[in-house]
Amino acid sequence: MRRACIDIGSNTTRLLVADCAGRELVELRQERAFTLIGPSIGHLGAIPAAKLAEVLEAVVRQHALARELGAERIRCVATAAVRRASNGEVLARLIAGGCDGLELEILDGTEEARLAFIGAAWSVGATTEMGLGVVDAGGGSSELVVGQAPDKVEWSVSLPLGSGVITHAHLGSDPPTDAELGAAREGIREALAGVRPPDSVQRLVAVGGSATSVRLLAGPIVDPDAVAYLLRKFRGLTAAELAGRYGVELQRARLLTAGLLILGGISELFDRPLEIGRGGLREGLLLTG
8 A cells, every 4th residue: 555644843844755565665756845833832832823834835745745645544743842832733724624635643742653663673674673772863852762573562651852952052153162062962862861771672763753863973882982983073064064065955954963962862872772763743644653
């Protein structure tokens, strides 16, 4: 069956269309729009009207493309930014009205973690593997999951720790100052301080936008040494210079340092290197129908 999913995240709104049969998934098309919901939410906790219209436009466009490509089933989900917004239901009504009744599913942290685990396990070919850890580091939250592949979750936690959150809170300069980098590291340590993952983890897989970008720069394995190496390479570079030098999108470049610090902190927490996977939440959505 040809399926599609639209994932409204804190930084991006993404479409994935694929042919699915059991545990087989063949990608046909991906699209991405940097809609940046997370940074738009003000002190009242609401998504501004202009941002709602921008996100709706992206979803309408991606929904139409999925239909053109013959998707028989289309799911639309939202994660951290929308679930913490006070007017997430307004976005849901707009999408239903603009996309022929398309239902927006606002995922809680537990369900987001489960779907990310399923997609990550699929992406690294883990079928019955025990002690599999998955890190889904997004813009507005990070989901940490431990379980048995392909879909048995034994432990999970969702943290308000994302590249957009850390950038907004600590990395205001371009490029970030040493003091800001120190504050970001401390913020990440505080967010992870009470987290106690199981000792059973044998393999740790990272997915999400930051992980994908880091893979392009550092290869498929990330550990604290790789993080330190990349931070040295980034030192003194503005987001525009980083984007031009390393071939990443400007919006992603603005978030990359925060994402890198988060991945490094989580690697230290688990005391294991991170293997960068090629699938996560969206693949999990398609694999589960």
